Amino acid sequence: MEVPVYGVVREKEWLTPSIVRLRLSGDGLEGFTMVAATDAYVNVAIPPDGAPYAAPFDVQEVREAHPKPLWPARRRYTVRRWDDETRELLIDVVVHGDEGVAGPWAAGAAPGDVLVFEGPGGGYRPDRAADWHLLVGDESALPAIAASLEAVPEGAHTVARLVCDGPEHEIALDCPGDLDLEWLHRSGRAADATLLLDAVRRLDWPQGSVLAFVHGEATEIREIRRHLLADRGLDRSSMSCSPYWRREMTDEQWRAVKAAFVAEMESDVSSPDG
Numbered sequence: 001m002e003v004p005v006y007g008v009v010r011e012k013e014w015l016t017p018s019i020v021r022l023r024l025s026g027d028g029l030e031g032f033t034m035v036a037a038t039d040a041y042v043n044v045a046i047p048p049d050g051a052p053y054a055a056p057f058d059v060q061e062v063r064e065a066h067p068k069p070l071w072p073a074r075r076r077y078t079v080r081r082w083d084d085e086t087r088e089l090l091i092d093v094v095v096h097g098d099e100g101v102a103g104p105w106a107a108g109a110a111p112g113d114v115l116v117f118e119g120p121g122g123g124y125r126p127d128r129a130a131d132w133h134l135l136v137g138d139e140s141a142l143p144a145i146a147a148s149l150e151a152v153p154e155g156a157h158t159v160a161r162l163v164c165d166g167p168e169h170e171i172a173l174d175c176p177g178d179l180d181l182e183w184l185h186r187s188g189r190a191a192d193a194t195l196l197l198d199a200v201r202r203l204d205w206p207q208g209s210v211l212a213f214v215h216g217e218a219t220e221i222r223e224i225r226r227h228l229l230a231d232r233g234l235d236r237s238s239m240s241c242s243p244y245w246r247r248e249m250t251d252e253q254w255r256a257v258k259a260a261f262v263a264e265m266e267s268d269v270s271s272p273d274g
C-alpha cells in the first residue's frame with residue numbers, strides 16, 4: 001500500500017458566509033512537498049456516507065476493493081497556504097448551498113476529521129518579468145488569487161477583478177504591489193454571468209506586458225479568455241486561464257466533458273502561437 005497523504009482538521013473558520021477555511025496538519029503531511037506555484041492544488045478524496053472504510057485510506061486500494069458507488073468522490077482544492085516549518089496546510093472551500101460533496105463535507109467538518117488527498121500540482125506564479133498582473137475570478141479562484149496577490153513583486157501594478165455575492169462575502173487581501181482591486185456583487189439576475197467579463201472590458205488597459213490569471217466558472221472564463229485574446233491581443237503564453245467548475249454540472253459531469261470543452265475553448269481564437 002502507498003502511504004496516503006492526509007491532513008487532520010485542526011481548525012475550521014468561516015471566512016465569509018460561503019467560504020470555510022480548514023487548517024490541516026499531522027503525520028499524514030510528512031511526505032507533502034509544496035510546489036513553487038501560487039495556484040498549487042490537491043486532489044481530495046471524500047468517501048460517500050456509510051463507506052465501509054475509514055480515512056486515512058489508499059485511494060487505489062479502495063477502488064480495487066469496492067464497487068464504484070463506494071469510491072471516494074474526487075475534487076480539486078487550492079493550497080491557500082503551506083507552512084514548511086509547522087507543516088500546516090490551509091484550504092478554503094466554497095460552500096454553495098447544500099449541493100455537492102466537498103462543500104457540505106467542509107461545512108460539516110470538525111477538528112479531528114481526516115482529509116485524504118494527492119498532490120500538489122500547479123503551474124502559475126506571478127512572473128517578475130511582467131510589467132503588470134491581471135487576476136480575475138470568482139470564489140473558487142479566490143484562494144489562488146489571494147496567494148498570487150501576496151507573491152507579486154513589490155510595487156508591481158496589479159489589477160484584480162473578483163466576483164462574490166455581496167460585501168459580506170469579500171475577504172481581506174494582502175498585496176505588496178500597487179493594487180487596483182474591484183469586487184463585483186451578484187444580484188441574482190442573468191447578468192451576473194457577465195459581471196467579470198464586463199469589468200475586464202471596462203479596464204483602462206495599462207501599458208506594458210501583462211501576465212493574466214483568469215479562473216472560475218467555465219462559460220464565464222471562456223468569454224473572458226476570448227476577449228483577452230481577440231480584443232486585447234494577449235498571447236496564450238501570457239495567460240493562465242482555466243475553467244475550475246461548470247454551472248449546473250457536478251464535478252463528475254464536468255470532468256466527463258471538460259477535455260472537449262477545453263479543446264473548443266483553445267480553438268476560439270486562432271493565433272500564430274497555436
Ligand SMILES: Cc1cc2nc3c(=O)[nH]c(=O)nc-3n(C[C@H](O)[C@H](O)[C@H](O)COP(=O)(O)OP(=O)(O)OC[C@H]3O[C@@H](n4cnc5c(N)ncnc54)[C@H](O)[C@@H]3O)c2cc1C
Pocket residue numbers: 041075076077078079092093094095096099100101102103104139140141143144243244245246247248249250251252
Ligand atoms: C485546480 C482547481 C483548483 C480549485 N480550487 C478550489 C478552491 O480552492 N476552493 C473551492 O471552493 N473550489 C476550488 N475549485 C473548484 C471546485 O473543485 C469545484 O467547485 C467543485 O465542483 C466543488 O465540488 P462540490 O462537491 O462542492 O460540488 P459538485 O458536486 O461538484 O457540484 C454540485 C453543484 O454545485 C455547483 N457548484 C460547484 N462549484 C460551485 C461554486 N464554486 N459556486 C457555485 N456553485 C458551484 C455545480 O455546478 C453543481 O450544480 C478548484 C478547481 C480546480 C480545477
